[in-house]
Amino acid sequence: MTGKLILxxxxxxxxIDWFSTLSYVISLFLLLIxxxxxxxxxxxxxxxxxxxxxFDNFYRYWAIPSMRKGLWNAxxxxxxxxLFCSIIGxxxxxxxxxxxxxAYRLFKVLLTLPLIMPPFIxxxxxxxxxxxxxxxxxxxxxxxxxxxSQGFVSPSLMSxxxxxxxxxxxxxxxxxxxxxxxxDPSLEESARNxxxxxxxLFYRITLPLAIPGYVAGIFLTFVWSMSDIGxxxxxxxxxxAPSQAFWELVRVEGMxxxxxxxxxxxxxxxxxxxxxxxRFVSLKEYATVRVGAASSMAIKQAGxxxxxxxxxxxxxxxxxxxxxxxxxFIIAFAKLPKYGTWILxxxxxxxxxxxxxxxxxxxxxxNSLIYATLAGLIDIILGALIGFILVRKKFxxxxxxxxxxxxxxxxxxxxxxxxxxxxxxxxxxxTTFRLSSFWFILVIAYSMRRLPYSVRSSHAALQQIHISLExxxxxxxxxxxWTMLKITIPLMYTGLIAGGTMxxxxxxxxxxxxxxxxPLHGPLGVHARPxxxxxxxxxxxxxxxxAAAGALGVIQIVIAAICFYFINRLAGERxxxxxxxx
Amino acid sequence: MVDVRLENVxxxxxxxxxxxxxxxEIDEGSFFTLLGPSGCGKTTILRIIAGFTRQDExxxxxxxxxxxxxxxHKRNTGLVFQTYALWPHMRVFDNIAxxxxxxxxxxxxxxxxxxxxxxxxxxLEGLERRFPSQLSGGQQQRVALARALVIxxxxxxxxxxxxxxxxxxxxxxRTEIKRIQKRLGITSFYVTHDQEEALxxxxxxxxxxxxxxxxxxxxxxxxxxxxxxxxxxxxxxxNFLWGGISEIxxxxxxATMKTKxxxxxxxxxxxxxxxxxxxxxxxxxxxxAISLYKLGSAPSEVNKIEGSVRLTNYLxxxxxxxxxxxxxxxxxxxxYNPRHQHVYKEGENVLMAFDSKDVKLxxxx
Numbered sequence: 048m049t050g051k052l053i054l055x056x057x058x059x060x061x062x063i064d065w066f067s068t069l070s071y072v073i074s075l076f077l078l079l080i081x082x083x084x085x086x087x088x089x090x091x092x093x094x095x096x097x098x099x100x101x102f103d104n105f106y107r108y109w110a111i112p113s114m115r116k117g118l119w120n121a122x123x124x125x126x127x128x129x130l131f132c133s134i135i136g137x138x139x140x141x142x143x144x145x146x147x148x149x150a151y152r153l154f155k156v157l158l159t160l161p162l163i164m165p166p167f168i169x170x171x172x173x174x175x176x177x178x179x180x181x182x183x184x185x186x187x188x189x190x191x192x193x194x195x196s197q198g199f200v201s202p203s204l205m206s207x208x209x210x211x212x213x214x215x216x217x218x219x220x221x222x223x224x225x226x227x228x229x230x231d232p233s234l235e236e237s238a239r240n241x242x243x244x245x246x247x248l249f250y251r252i253t254l255p256l257a258i259p260g261y262v263a264g265i266f267l268t269f270v271w272s273m274s275d276i277g278x279x280x281x282x283x284x285x286x287x288a289p290s291q292a293f294w295e296l297v298r299v300e301g302m303x304x305x306x307x308x309x310x311x312x313x314x315x316x317x318x319x320x321x322x323x324x325x326r327f328v329s330l331k332e333y334a335t336v337r338v339g340a341a342s343s344m345a346i347k348q349a350g351x352x353x354x355x356x357x358x359x360x361x362x363x364x365x366x367x368x369x370x371x372x373x374x375x376f377i378i379a380f381a382k383l384p385k386y387g388t389w390i391l392x393x394x395x396x397x398x399x400x401x402x403x404x405x406x407x408x409x410x411x412x413x414n415s416l417i418y419a420t421l422a423g424l425i426d427i428i429l430g431a432l433i434g435f436i437l438v439r440k441k442f443x444x445x446x447x448x449x450x451x452x453x454x455x456x457x458x459x460x461x462x463x464x465x466x467x468x469x470x471x472x473x474x475x476x477x478t479t480f481r482l483s484s485f486w487f488i489l490v491i492a493y494s495m496r497r498l499p500y501s502v503r504s505s506h507a508a509l510q511q512i513h514i515s516l517e518x519x520x521x522x523x524x525x526x527x528x529w530t531m532l533k534i535t536i537p538l539m540y541t542g543l544i545a546g547g548t549m550x551x552x553x554x555x556x557x558x559x560x561x562x563x564x565x566p567l568h569g570p571l572g573v574h575a576r577p578x579x580x581x582x583x584x585x586x587x588x589x590x591x592x593x594a595a596a597g598a599l600g601v602i603q604i605v606i607a608a609i610c611f612y613f614i615n616r617l618a619g620e621r622x623x624x625x626x627x628x629x
Numbered sequence: 630m631v632d633v634r635l636e637n638v639x640x641x642x643x644x645x646x647x648x649x650x651x652x653x654e655i656d657e658g659s660f661f662t663l664l665g666p667s668g669c670g671k672t673t674i675l676r677i678i679a680g681f682t683r684q685d686e687x688x689x690x691x692x693x694x695x696x697x698x699x700x701x702h703k704r705n706t707g708l709v710f711q712t713y714a715l716w717p718h719m720r721v722f723d724n725i726a727x728x729x730x731x732x733x734x735x736x737x738x739x740x741x742x743x744x745x746x747x748x749x750x751x752x753l754e755g756l757e758r759r760f761p762s763q764l765s766g767g768q769q770q771r772v773a774l775a776r777a778l779v780i781x782x783x784x785x786x787x788x789x790x791x792x793x794x795x796x797x798x799x800x801x802x803r804t805e806i807k808r809i810q811k812r813l814g815i816t817s818f819y820v821t822h823d824q825e826e827a828l829x830x831x832x833x834x835x836x837x838x839x840x841x842x843x844x845x846x847x848x849x850x851x852x853x854x855x856x857x858x859x860x861x862x863x864x865x866x867x868n869f870l871w872g873g874i875s876e877i878x879x880x881x882x883x884a885t886m887k888t889k890x891x892x893x894x895x896x897x898x899x900x901x902x903x904x905x906x907x908x909x910x911x912x913x914x915x916x917x918a919i920s921l922y923k924l925g926s927a928p929s930e931v932n933k934i935e936g937s938v939r940l941t942n943y944l945x946x947x948x949x950x951x952x953x954x955x956x957x958x959x960x961x962x963x964x965y966n967p968r969h970q971h972v973y974k975e976g977e978n979v980l981m982a983f984d985s986k987d988v989k990l991x992x993x994x
Contacts, residue, residue, distance in 0.1 A: 515714035518681055521701040522708040523728030523780055533727075537718045 070432040071442050078451045081495045085466025093307040108308040113286050120204050121288040125273035128211040132268050136219030144227040148349040154361050161217050161368045163607035165556035168582050168600030170281035172374025173200050173210050185389035202284040210278045213368045219264035226260025266324045270317045274459030277558045289461050310462040321457045378597025398594025410574040411581035415555050417570050422493035423551035427543050430501025438509040456499045460559030467492055467564050484567040486575040493554035501546035508542030545614050552610040556603050631692030631783045632657040638687035647673040649840035660810055662819040664827040665837035671820040675788050680704045707777030708786040713769050715761035721772050722757035728780040747779040767798045785817040803830050824864050836860050861913045868960045870912040886912055890956040895931045896988035909993040916963040918987035922980040930982035938977045
């Protein structure tokens with residue numbers, strides 16, 4: 048990248064006109080303020096001490112054993128979750144790309160179910176199902192005499208890992224199968240032709256070729272797990288770095304400095320990891336909602352016993368992975384069993400009445416729908432513009448635009464949230480107005496956190512549009528604007544909408560900024576809380592709030608499922624779909 | 630329709646000179662082809678004419694007007710892309726009709742009539758409701774052509790339009806393009822690396838190498854009177870013999886060239902050029918201009934070289950021989966219609982003979 052400004056208006060690669068210049072300036076400006084600045088302010092703030100600058104905050108943080116333990120736990124959980132997700136995800140990817148068996152399509156759909164599970168309520172459902180007094184825990188004890196004093200999930204590191212694994216393994220499965228199905232069949236065929244077969248073929252040819260996708264999956268899984276707030280909170284597992292940051296922020300006498308230190312450490316780790324990963328794979332390619340060609344690999348029909356084996360594997364995996372979904376529905380619709388038993392006490396619609404009847408909760412769904420829709424729209428527009436500039440234009444500092452737009456993928460959500468609190472909680476000059484108290488700040492936070500999806504999907508879509516398609520229009524007399532409107536955008540349409548829907552869906556179930564940035568004024572009145580925060584406060588109310596939390600969770604699941612179906616339909620027009628990042 | 634003129638057009642990409650002081654003129658209504666090996670800068674020149682690339686130096690004229698700063702969409706050229714560049718989200722009809730939206734207010738009926746006329750012209754009636762993906766390569770090619778023609782451009786630009794078609798279709802389509810071009814009388818600029826295509830379709834050809842024009846002329850003059858070694862070897866095959874002019878006859882019509890091995894070659898001279906004794910030259914002889922005789926015969930041709938057959942390659946309509954001379958050069962000889970002729974075997978000694986009028990002398994640069 049030379050980054051040289053082509054002053055010649057007829058440069059070889061794209062022309063510089065007022066429209067793209069304006070788009071470039073505006074998008075770079077937005078990215079600098081709403082992505083880079085919040086991250087930087089956390090970094091700068093952490094070195095701020097009473098007398099100037101220094102590492103004091105780090106020393107003080109490090110002096111606290113529970114903090115050290117929390118960091119260690121987060122890293123351990125990241126590593127273990129990644130390991131377990133690989134053990135599950137890679138073989139499943141291989142099976143699903145190479146074999147066909149009865150009900151294959153059904154399984155394919157079921158395997159993506161964990162992705163539609165909102166992480167926050169999901170962790171809570173796991174406690175309700177598998178905790179010390181969990182429904183399944185009690186069921187197994189009564190039916191099989193299987194006793195676990197702490198239940199299957201307890202406030203422990205291994206339980207955090209377990210919950211994360213059930214949620215995150217599809218990341219590795221989908222990214223690995225994306226790589227596998229993109230392989231040119233002739234690569235394997237030529238190896239076969241030269242005498243390779245079976246395991247040798249797999250280790251020497253197939254596996255190395257699938258590595259880019261797999262490595263991307265590893266990275267995303269590790270960063271997600273390491274910066275997870277939801278599961279530790281729901282398990283009441285205290286020593287976990289990101290949730291410690293959260294506690295320090297919301298506690299009355301919390302130390303914001305510690306939150307900053309945690310954020311800085313997590314960011315540095317994930318950026319170092321990103322650099323390492325970049326040696327294998329450009330992460331950019333994998334943040335894409337991929338709308339690629341269907342697998343053309345050598346696909347085998349599985350034999351009878353093999354099919355039985357696959358079924359056992361897939362059914363047990365899907366059962367465990369859908370426990371949170373089942374749990375959420377139970378919490379939302381059923382009277383929970385009495386203490387120590389597992390028999391549901393009948394139908395219970397109190398939760399729904401609460402959600403739609405009480406003033407405090409009525410607005411939650413509407414708020415989140417508004418926030419997520421606006422965030423999705425912003426991402427579609429901004430993503431299209433940035434993608435267009437990245438692919439078709441040459442500007443000074445274009446690389447910066449590229450890097451900043453992909454940053455939110457590597458930077459933990461808690462960092463963005465903290466940065467927003469620091470940056471936007473001061474009064475705007477000359478007024479009493481704080482940006483952080485205005486609901487739109489959440490829309491911005493969501494749209495910036497999810498921007499990588501739409502930037503990458505428009506980037507990918509544009510790269511598939513040969514420049515001659517645009518030139519042909521200009522040659523016939525169409526201006527640049529008209530060309531963009533009639534040719535470029537219609538051709539990018541599928542990618543843009545798929546990316547925007549991903550932004551909407553993940554904003555709707557977002558956790559970190561939803562819990563931490565708490566604006567005061569909502570779009571429809573006094574309440575600005577998003578749905579995830581609503582779930583959290585309902586759970587905090589104790590048993591009386593569970594049903595409402597469950598009902599809100601069901602709403603999240605249903606909306607996520609609709610979005611997923613929609614994205615699949617969109618992608619179905621062109622082939623198979625896989626989602627790089629959930 | 631206009632004539633197109635390039636004057637001293639130069640374009641550099643970093644260190645590569647894609648167009649080096651290129652000048653030529655395309656007469657109104659004529660079919661002009663830019664022919665050269667891949668990477669020689671052909672497409673760059675076409676893009677300069679279309680306005681997608683701006684030349685560093687020089688001027689482009691349409692009908693006597695400089696159009697250097699006119700953006701692509703105002704140049705009124707019709708460009709047929711190598712990849713066709715059909716819009717996959719539009720039907721054939723909409724692809725073709727697209728350009729008409731920018732013409733002076735056309736009524737809906739007028740527009741439809743134009744599209745259907747063009748569809749008929751390219752032989753695609755009945756396919757207007759299809760999407761490009763539902764068409765064969767040849768049909769897509771016709772849509773691309775129709776899309777460029779329907780706006781009645783001043784100049785039709787074709788960028789290797791046939792290179793993605795199979796051999797049979799290629800021959801068929803180039804006849805078709807020529808037919809349409811003649812019928813509409815449209816000024817056309819065609820870029821290709823296929824010499825047969827260029828020879829068959831063009832009124833005039835410019836040979837381009839490393840961004841520089843080597844020769845401009847009718848297909849016949851390019852083939853028969855190549856003015857340098859590159860042109861002679863790029864268009865068809867040529868045998869080259871190096872030497873110096875040892876004698877020029879009084880009228881200046883024929884010369885004798887002597888190679889360093891002492892072989893004398895008699896050549897007719899192009900009287901428009903200046904020739905002098907001692908000048909270093911290359912004799913270029915086409916393979917089909919050489920006849921073969923058994924050793925010891927006395928052919929009527931003035932030039933005779935003995936040699937030994939190294940390779941006999943039977944090609945159906947002709948036999949291609951590779952024959953090694955006594956001093957180690959290899960000459961290629963094509964003998965057409967071999968049906969009733971003796972076919973020499975590898976290892977046989979033969980006599981090659983050719984007339985002085987079949988020798989083209991090229992001055993060494």
